[in-house]
Amino acid sequence: MGFLSKIKEGLKKTRDSVFSKVKNILSLEKLDAETLEELEELLILSDMGVETVEEVIERLKEKVKEVKDPNTALKKVLIDILKEEEEEKKEAPKPYVLLIVGVNGTGKTTTIGKLSRIFKEQGKRVVLAAADTFRAAAVEQLKVWSERVGADFISQGQGADAAAVAYDAVMHAKSKGKDIVIIDTAGRLHTRHNLMEELKKVHRTIGRVLPGAPHDVWLVIDATTGQNGLVQAKKFAETVNITGIVLTKLDGTAKGGIVFAIKKELKTPVKYIGVGEGVDDLKPFDPEEFVDALLATEEAMDAEV
Amino acid sequence: MFESLQEKLSRAFKTLSGKGRITESNIKEAVKQIKLSLLEADVNYKVVKEFIKSVQEKALGEEVLKSFTPDQQFIKIVRDELIKVLGEKKVGLNLSGSPAKIMLVGLQGSGKTTTSAKLALMLKKEGKHPLLVAADVYRPAAVDQLIQLGKQIEVPVYTGDRKDPLKIVQEALDEAVKNVHDVIIFDTAGRLHVDEKMMEEVRRIAEIVKPDEILMVIDAMTGQDAVNSAKKFNDELELTGFVVTKIDGDARGGVILSVRHVTGKPVKFVGISEKMDGLEYFYPDRIAGRILGMGDVLSLIDKL
Numbered sequence: 001m002g003f004l005s006k007i008k009e010g011l012k013k014t015r016d017s018v019f020s021k022v023k024n025i026l027s028l029e030k031l032d033a034e035t036l037e038e039l040e041e042l043l044i045l046s047d048m049g050v051e052t053v054e055e056v057i058e059r060l061k062e063k064v065k066e067v068k069d070p071n072t073a074l075k076k077v078l079i080d081i082l083k084e085e086e087e088e089k090k091e092a093p094k095p096y097v098l099l100i101v102g103v104n105g106t107g108k109t110t111t112i113g114k115l116s117r118i119f120k121e122q123g124k125r126v127v128l129a130a131a132d133t134f135r136a137a138a139v140e141q142l143k144v145w146s147e148r149v150g151a152d153f154i155s156q157g158q159g160a161d162a163a164a165v166a167y168d169a170v171m172h173a174k175s176k177g178k179d180i181v182i183i184d185t186a187g188r189l190h191t192r193h194n195l196m197e198e199l200k201k202v203h204r205t206i207g208r209v210l211p212g213a214p215h216d217v218w219l220v221i222d223a224t225t226g227q228n229g230l231v232q233a234k235k236f237a238e239t240v241n242i243t244g245i246v247l248t249k250l251d252g253t254a255k256g257g258i259v260f261a262i263k264k265e266l267k268t269p270v271k272y273i274g275v276g277e278g279v280d281d282l283k284p285f286d287p288e289e290f291v292d293a294l295l296a297t298e299e300a301m302d303a304e305v
Numbered sequence: 306m307f308e309s310l311q312e313k314l315s316r317a318f319k320t321l322s323g324k325g326r327i328t329e330s331n332i333k334e335a336v337k338q339i340k341l342s343l344l345e346a347d348v349n350y351k352v353v354k355e356f357i358k359s360v361q362e363k364a365l366g367e368e369v370l371k372s373f374t375p376d377q378q379f380i381k382i383v384r385d386e387l388i389k390v391l392g393e394k395k396v397g398l399n400l401s402g403s404p405a406k407i408m409l410v411g412l413q414g415s416g417k418t419t420t421s422a423k424l425a426l427m428l429k430k431e432g433k434h435p436l437l438v439a440a441d442v443y444r445p446a447a448v449d450q451l452i453q454l455g456k457q458i459e460v461p462v463y464t465g466d467r468k469d470p471l472k473i474v475q476e477a478l479d480e481a482v483k484n485v486h487d488v489i490i491f492d493t494a495g496r497l498h499v500d501e502k503m504m505e506e507v508r509r510i511a512e513i514v515k516p517d518e519i520l521m522v523i524d525a526m527t528g529q530d531a532v533n534s535a536k537k538f539n540d541e542l543e544l545t546g547f548v549v550t551k552i553d554g555d556a557r558g559g560v561i562l563s564v565r566h567v568t569g570k571p572v573k574f575v576g577i578s579e580k581m582d583g584l585e586y587f588y589p590d591r592i593a594g595r596i597l598g599m600g601d602v603l604s605l606i607d608k609l
């Protein structure tokens with residue numbers, strides 16, 4: 001399956017269930033109260049949150065003044081929220097260290113496996129660090145992924161100090177001239193103060209072995225997550241300075257609308273989307289494609305309650 | 306959001322003194338705030354609309370009691386109705402089968418494997434002799450995960466050939482009879498409700514196992530889409546209930562109201578930590594205030 005068809009496949013159910021209806025409504029070419037209310041409902045069903053939805057609708061009302069077609073206007077408003085300034089291409093540090101964090105079960109370990117595949121395909125030499133030393137068989141799970149993609153695997157087993165594992169992995173990469181280190185961490189609820197402190201320690205330790213590292217910290221968010229996603233993002237950002245988001249499980253019917261709220265409030269960009277459990281099911285996030293796919297016309301699937 | 310809601314409500318209370326009957330106009334602000342609050346708690350939009358409508362219908366025309374303002378009384382009605390929808394009492398497990406068979410199903414990462422082991426420990430403490438069955442052959446190290454948890458709680462784990470879930474569960478049934486286990490708990494792979502092949506598999510597992518309990522495990526942080534997956538799993542498998550995990554976080558857990566509303570099936574347990582003893586029976590009345598985001602207002606109303 002080609003790249004575009006794969007992402008479209010992943011997002012198909014998303015737009016079937018919600019956004020195709022938006023398109024139908026908006027192609028009526030007028031924004032009366034009833035249309036707006038329906039639009040509001042559909043956007044809320046995407047988990048965008050009431051506040052963000054209200055803002056989108058306000059912006060849409062402005063936008064239709066310059067862009068006559070409400071559908072195009074809505075697309076513009078949504079893309080504007082997600083769009084990023086073009087980043088200056090800097091030379092990648094070596095080793096480049098990426099720390100992966102998030103609450104329990106969102107898809108961190110799986111995403112690391114998929115990311116390794118992408119980096120390997122770019123010819124990079126990848127080291128994986130099993131710094132989830134807490135959950136049963138988390139180490140074994142990452143090991144399976146390291147074998148699948150052919151990455152080095154650094155572990156001290158279950159119960160070890162997470163920071164020590166991260167330290168080991170970065171040292172290993174430095175001495176062996178590896179390009180990339182990805183550090184898996186245990187899922188933790190942002191409300192658990194001691195676990196958030198542990199994360200800080202992992203972060204600090206990495207910075208001591210390699211000044212400037214970790215170069216990126218990505219928060220993995222499950223697309224089925226509701227309004228708590230924004231709270232998670234805020235709390236993790238306060239703890240370890242999140243630089244990006246990976247939105248997983250978009251192959252289901254959940255819409256992942258919470259990323260609009262997060263981007264609006266924290267400016268954190270979405271980097272990748274997960275569209276399955278396989279090694280190739282991770283795609284770079286492209287706001288236009290994302291919103292485009294969301295708004296593309298399909299037969300509406302009725303997600304009646 | 307939380308603070309401002311409290312503020313707004315107490316303002317609504319102050320301005321609206323006086324008795325009389327509940328009318329649409331004297332509860333307008335309270336209705337709006339409750340709607341917002343339920344949405345903020347991730348209760349499904351359509352469920353919110355239906356819920357509010359039915360509560361409003363019940364409330365209109367009701368005489369306002371001496372000690373209440375119309376808003377307060379309306380919120381009390383909402384609270385009572387919420388508890389009614391959630392189910393008034395805790396609902397336990399049906400363990401009448403011999404052996405009793407419990408199957409856990411749900412989306413990826415919701416907490417099935419952890420909950421399987423927690424349930425085994427809970428039942429063991431109640432004097433049962435459970436057997437855990439590792440029927441997830443897909444996720445890397447899923448079987449190891451259950452083996453490790455089984456070791457921790459000293460409950461045997463049946464793994465079979467680690468390849469064919471249908472064969473594994475069949476063999477596990479025989480194993481249980483041979484070794485006089487009175488409860489068997491089946492951990493299954495995470496799957497999407499829209500994955501036809503995987504839904505077919507879980508249906509076939511259920512046909513072989515004929516479980517007394519099929520519990521869908523749902524993450525408390527789930528948003529609007531929960532109704533779609535819960536409905537589909539319930540249609541395919543006739544669930545007997547839900548387990549809502551990760552309630553130890555600060556998600557308001559509106560998903561509990563949503564899934565109960567669309568399936569009519571009870572939430573039986575909640576997961577309150579990653580640890581093996583982190584499973585509790587679900588008490589509907591304890592969660593109402595959390596979903597409404599009005600714990601304080603509710604206790605105030607209770608005192609009046």
Ligand SMILES: Nc1nc2c(ncn2[C@@H]2O[C@H](COP(=O)(O)OP(=O)(O)OP(=O)(O)O)[C@@H](O)[C@H]2O)c(=O)[nH]1
Binds near residue numbers: 106107185274413
């Ligand atoms: N359908 C689907 N499933 C996914 C995706 N990403 C991950 N998963 C599944 O989600 C489940 C949890 O994934 P993990 O990678 O173990 O999640 P985690 O965040 O590392 O979990 P903890 O370490 O326990 O906090 C697994 O069954 C994965 O196969 C995705 O994009 N789509």
Ligand SMILES: Nc1nc2c(ncn2[C@@H]2O[C@H](COP(=O)(O)OP(=O)(O)OP(=O)(O)O)[C@@H](O)[C@H]2O)c(=O)[nH]1
Binds near residue numbers: 416418444447553576
């Ligand atoms: N804080 C907290 N974490 C939980 C709870 N229940 C499960 N978890 C965590 O959630 C993550 C996923 O749990 P699993 O039991 O692996 O989930 P699963 O449904 O078996 O996942 P798949 O088999 O990949 O579909 C793990 O990190 C668990 O420790 C809970 O009640 N509270």
Ligand SMILES: [Mg+2]
Binds near residue numbers: 108109132186
């Ligand atoms: Mg993990």
Ligand SMILES: [Mg+2]
Binds near residue numbers: 494
């Ligand atoms: Mg599992």
